[in-house]
Amino acid sequence: MRLAWLVLFPLLAFAQHDPAVVAQGRELYNRSCTQCHGADGTVGDRGPALAARRRYIRSSEEDLFNAIKNGIPGTGMPGSALPPDDVRKIVTYIRSLRATAIDAPIEGNTAKGEAIFNGKGRCRDCHMVNGQGGIIGPDLSNIAAERSIKAIHEGLTVPRPHIPTGFQPVRVVLQSGAELRGILKNEHNFSLQMLDMNGKLHLLSRDEVKEVEYDTQSLMPTNWAQRLTPEELKDLVAFLSRQARPVDGPRQPNARRRR
Amino acid sequence: MNRRSALKLLSSLPAAAAAQAEVTYDDLRKADPKDWLTYQGNYNAQRHSLLKQVHTGNVADLTAAWIYHVPNANRLQCVPIVVDGVMYISQPNEVYALDGTTGRLIWSYNHEPALQRGPNRGVAVYGNKVYVGTPDAYLVALDARTGSLLWKAKLADAKDGYWAPVAPLAIKDKIIMGIAPGDHGLNGWLDAYSAETGERLWRWHSIPRPGEPGNETWAGDSWKTAGGDTWLTGSYDPELNVVYWGIGNPAPDFDGDVRKGDNLYTECMVALDADTGKLKWYFQYTPHDVHDWDAVEVPVLVDADFKGRKRKLLVQANRNGFYYVLDRVTGEFLHGSPFLKRLNWATGLTKEGRPIRVKEVIPTTQGTRTCPATAGATNWHSPTYSPDTNLFYVAMMEGCGINYKSRDTFRPGGMPYMATGYVEDPEAPWQTYVRALDLTTGAIQWEYKQVGSKRYGAGLISTAGGLVFAGDDQGFFTALDARTGKPLWHFNTGQQITASPVSYSVKGKQYLSVAAGSNIVAFALHGRAAK
Numbered sequence: 009m010r011l012a013w014l015v016l017f018p019l020l021a022f023a024q025h026d027p028a029v030v031a032q033g034r035e036l037y038n039r040s041c042t043q044c045h046g047a048d049g050t051v052g053d054r055g056p057a058l059a060a061r062r063r064y065i066r067s068s069e070e071d072l073f074n075a076i077k078n079g080i081p082g083t084g085m086p087g088s089a090l091p092p093d094d095v096r097k098i099v100t101y102i103r104s105l106r107a108t109a110i111d112a113p114i115e116g117n118t119a120k121g122e123a124i125f126n127g128k129g130r131c132r133d134c135h136m137v138n139g140q141g142g143i144i145g146p147d148l149s150n151i152a153a154e155r156s157i158k159a160i161h162e163g164l165t166v167p168r169p170h171i172p173t174g175f176q177p178v179r180v181v182l183q184s185g186a187e188l189r190g191i192l193k194n195e196h197n198f199s200l201q202m203l204d205m206n207g208k209l210h211l212l213s214r215d216e217v218k219e220v221e222y223d224t225q226s227l228m229p230t231n232w233a234q235r236l237t238p239e240e241l242k243d244l245v246a247f248l249s250r251q252a253r254p255v256d257g258p259r260q261p262n263a264r265r266r267r
Numbered sequence: 268m269n270r271r272s273a274l275k276l277l278s279s280l281p282a283a284a285a286a287q288a289e290v291t292y293d294d295l296r297k298a299d300p301k302d303w304l305t306y307q308g309n310y311n312a313q314r315h316s317l318l319k320q321v322h323t324g325n326v327a328d329l330t331a332a333w334i335y336h337v338p339n340a341n342r343l344q345c346v347p348i349v350v351d352g353v354m355y356i357s358q359p360n361e362v363y364a365l366d367g368t369t370g371r372l373i374w375s376y377n378h379e380p381a382l383q384r385g386p387n388r389g390v391a392v393y394g395n396k397v398y399v400g401t402p403d404a405y406l407v408a409l410d411a412r413t414g415s416l417l418w419k420a421k422l423a424d425a426k427d428g429y430w431a432p433v434a435p436l437a438i439k440d441k442i443i444m445g446i447a448p449g450d451h452g453l454n455g456w457l458d459a460y461s462a463e464t465g466e467r468l469w470r471w472h473s474i475p476r477p478g479e480p481g482n483e484t485w486a487g488d489s490w491k492t493a494g495g496d497t498w499l500t501g502s503y504d505p506e507l508n509v510v511y512w513g514i515g516n517p518a519p520d521f522d523g524d525v526r527k528g529d530n531l532y533t534e535c536m537v538a539l540d541a542d543t544g545k546l547k548w549y550f551q552y553t554p555h556d557v558h559d560w561d562a563v564e565v566p567v568l569v570d571a572d573f574k575g576r577k578r579k580l581l582v583q584a585n586r587n588g589f590y591y592v593l594d595r596v597t598g599e600f601l602h603g604s605p606f607l608k609r610l611n612w613a614t615g616l617t618k619e620g621r622p623i624r625v626k627e628v629i630p631t632t633q634g635t636r637t638c639p640a641t642a643g644a645t646n647w648h649s650p651t652y653s654p655d656t657n658l659f660y661v662a663m664m665e666g667c668g669i670n671y672k673s674r675d676t677f678r679p680g681g682m683p684y685m686a687t688g689y690v691e692d693p694e695a696p697w698q699t700y701v702r703a704l705d706l707t708t709g710a711i712q713w714e715y716k717q718v719g720s721k722r723y724g725a726g727l728i729s730t731a732g733g734l735v736f737a738g739d740d741q742g743f744f745t746a747l748d749a750r751t752g753k754p755l756w757h758f759n760t761g762q763q764i765t766a767s768p769v770s771y772s773v774k775g776k777q778y779l780s781v782a783a784g785s786n787i788v789a790f791a792l793h794g795r796a797a798k
Contacts, residue, residue, distance in 0.1 A: 136410070147415040149415075196369075197367070203413070208412075
């Protein structure tokens with residue numbers, strides 16, 4: 009699968025940014041920033057994730073540069089002693105991490121991709137795009153502005169390590185004996201909120217619930233590398249990598265998602 | 268709790284347009300008290316809940332059930348909508364679906380681009396959809412089950428300065444939608460959109476164009492930059508099939524010299540045919556206003572005896588300080604009297620309902636003491652009418668302002684076109700009250716003074732439990748005895764309340780809920796007290 013990725017989409021994730029600069033930025037970053045922001049800007053208990061999906065406070069080159077060079081006064085973010093050139097490289101690296109599919113959509117036959125989405129893949133049974141489709145999976149109308157091409161491709165081909173919040177498949181048995189099947193929108197010790205397979209929302213107090221069975225597998229099939237030809241998969245990703253809502257003015261990278 | 272795979276859910280995928288309890292026009296008409304389906308809870312805008320689990324005898328045991336904090340919110344003005352226990356709330360650019368019994372999030376929607384213009388007063392529901400207006404002047408339809416964006420209808424060009432704070436109103440298969448802001452010299456209208464597709468079905472212009480009746484009430488070209496917006500949700504009479512909507516102020520607000528005439532249809536109540544948007548009648552509360560007293564306040568529809576005759580009434584406590592009773596079939600003026608003790612701009616109303624003006628009380632360059640202040644005797648926050656007491660309750664403010672005027676020129680792009688403004692009169696400081704008025708005479712039956720509160724914004728609800736719930740600027744949510752105004756219970760929400768409360772019931776439990784500052788708070792009786 010890795011191979012397929014490399015063959016089909018060489019270096020696409022960083023398409024906008026000079027790969028050499030990105031690589032240098034990465035090295036600099038790994039030397040001085042990971043202890044707080046995690047490897048590849050993903051986590052860290054001492055600083056915010058710099059490239060995980062959420063709304064960023066700073067996204068322009070200017071703002072990022074200033075934050076890194078001068079630190080953020082009154083917070084745990086120290087200024088950096090690195091020369092400005094190196095700081096610029098780190099900025100390029102962070103921005104490349106944040107790049108989403110729409111920044112450089114891949115080539116492919118998008119019409120064929122759409123046909124697979126609606127037909128052979130039966131994606132629309134579960135996913136809405138531009139107001140049409142199912143409701144069990146996330147709305148994909150803006151997926152290209154939220155995810156990188158790499159992430160979209162992996163979404164279709166690599167099983168998730170864990171099921172994202174809002175999409176946990178469950179079977180719920182009520183005290184009355186009635187049984188509900190669907191996905192959990194939210195849960196807590198005292199209540200759970202689920203969308204059943206008929207599209208009805210259930211608001212349940214734990215008192216009413218006898219048993220909850222959590223599926224270990226997401227409803228999202230991830231065997232598309234087997235079920236589609238490489239060409240079809242490429243066309244499908246090409247279609248998805250263009251699904252971004254038009255916005256006036258600059259797009260906010262990885263705009264916060266609803267669920 | 269065990270975990271396993273392959274629950275075999277796949278065999279039973281929901282059809283795209285599946286079977287969630289859809290809100291029908293019939294539901295909206297019936298307004299089952301377990302739900303709160305429209306901005307005012309009922310087309311007649313009485314805001315009277317028939318729920319009575321919470322009543323004068325046990326309200327002392329009312330307690331907070333949950334709080335939902337709306338991220339980055341501030342002075343929320345939304346009125347929650349509740350369908351089968353699912354609560355839909357909003358702030359500018361955002362809609363949230365919550366579990367109405369626990370305050371737990373089900374989904375949220377973020378509108379982009381997120382222009383920062385507030386407030387947002389709430390959503391409408393119809394079928395499987397949730398509708399909301401946006402700061403960039405769109406009407407947006409979402410899937411009620413997931414928050415998925417279904418379509419956007421452009422109301423106006425945001426670049427011109429228009430935006431949409433008003434909660435839409437679903438009528439039959441249409442979504443009725445107003446627009447703001449008139450203070451910027453932008454002319455208003457009322458629109459109807461197809462609930463299904465977002466296609467515009469009619470538009471009624473609140474400022475008549477040349478050749479249309481009423482255009483002669485604007486001197487020269489003044490009708491072109493005239494205001495008259497529609498920023499608060501109106502009411503509807505299904506039998507007459509008439510929409511009632513209050514119209515905003517003329518522009519420039521404080522300088523009437525450049526727009527001589529009555530300035531129709533600013534500060535009118537208008538009655539429009541719901542199918543066509545055709546004007547049936549209008550009544551102008553403040554002709555040629557120079558104090559920014561929008562007449563958008565909620566039109567409350569009541570069928571009641573008026574001087575021995577059963578009539579279909581429309582009553583309104585107007586921002587200008589008078590309480591008005593109209594015949595809603597014909598628009599005939601039946602009664603008007605001040606609900607404000609300190610009112611200095613008019614000595615009364617003629618028998619046609621026109622104000623008898625005090626000539627000197629107009630804005631000047633030196634400033635003129637004006638009562639009520641421009642902020643108004645009341646405003647967007649909702650009044651309520653209880654058929655049990657036959658009283659009309661209004662959250663209102665006593666207090667005067669000093670009003671100034673200058674010469675202004677209209678600048679396109681949404682710049683204020685107000686010709687200056689007003690300040691609080693230091694000699695007549697503001698004070699808020701809840702007052703109970705006799706429905707047909709407007710006589711004040713009781714008042715509850717909100718000690719220490721001077722900014723209004725918290726609306727009212729009355730209930731079949733004999734209660735009126737009110738809020739104030741210090742964050743207190745208070746239950747009053749509907750007959751006497753005596754406070755029976757209160758809760759300090761900790762933040763200024765600038766929205767109107769609702770009531771609903773889920774699994775046999777009655778809730779009251781209100782937006783307080785940046786939170787939505789819900790109340791219910793303790794398990795035992797509820798029995």
